[in-house]
Amino acid sequence: MELTDALADYAAATAVFVEVARRIDPADLDRHAPGAWSARQVIHHVADAEVEAASRLHRLLGEAPGAALLAFDEAGWATTPALDYAARPVGPSLAIIEGLRASSLDILGRLTPADLERQGVHSERGPYSVADWIRSHSDHPRAHATQMLEAASA
Numbered sequence: 001m002e003l004t005d006a007l008a009d010y011a012a013a014t015a016v017f018v019e020v021a022r023r024i025d026p027a028d029l030d031r032h033a034p035g036a037w038s039a040r041q042v043i044h045h046v047a048d049a050e051v052e053a054a055s056r057l058h059r060l061l062g063e064a065p066g067a068a069l070l071a072f073d074e075a076g077w078a079t080t081p082a083l084d085y086a087a088r089p090v091g092p093s094l095a096i097i098e099g100l101r102a103s104s105l106d107i108l109g110r111l112t113p114a115d116l117e118r119q120g121v122h123s124e125r126g127p128y129s130v131a132d133w134i135r136s137h138s139d140h141p142r143a144h145a146t147q148m149l150e151a152a153s154a
């Protein structure tokens with residue numbers, strides 16, 4: 001995919017997620033099918049994923065080649081009482097999602113072809129380039145938007 005198309009897709013996935021999240025009635029934020037996440041939990045998960053993703057992107061671009069890029073324990077973060085995904089207000093997390101994805105999009109739009117080839121080493125995936133980052137982060141909110149809609153009507 002051309003970079004311009006990839007970035008348009010990235011922006012569209014952000015817009016879909018934020019629009020769906022805003023459309024959910026606050027009274028439905030905690031509905032969920034048995035064993036599945038609520039929309040509230042999904043929003044906090046996506047916010048934390050964006051914080052981690054932004055950190056990886058900045059390390060890819062700002063550190064020397066081969067920088068260590070960390071995965072995180074998604075299920076653990078979603079269930080530890082310390083992060084309280086089940087009860088925290090969603091407004092700050094939505095602001096994180098919008099702000100960080102807008103910032104990352106702006107950064108990505110300024111990169112040279114050589115920047116796209118910059119590589120770090122991901123703790124789960126091994127060698128990992130900026131182009132890999134774009135591929136793996138573009139669509140993440142889109143899948144979770146569907147999951148939120150299902151949860152809110154469960």
Ligand code: NI
Pocket residue numbers: 045049140144
């Ligand atoms: Ni996810």
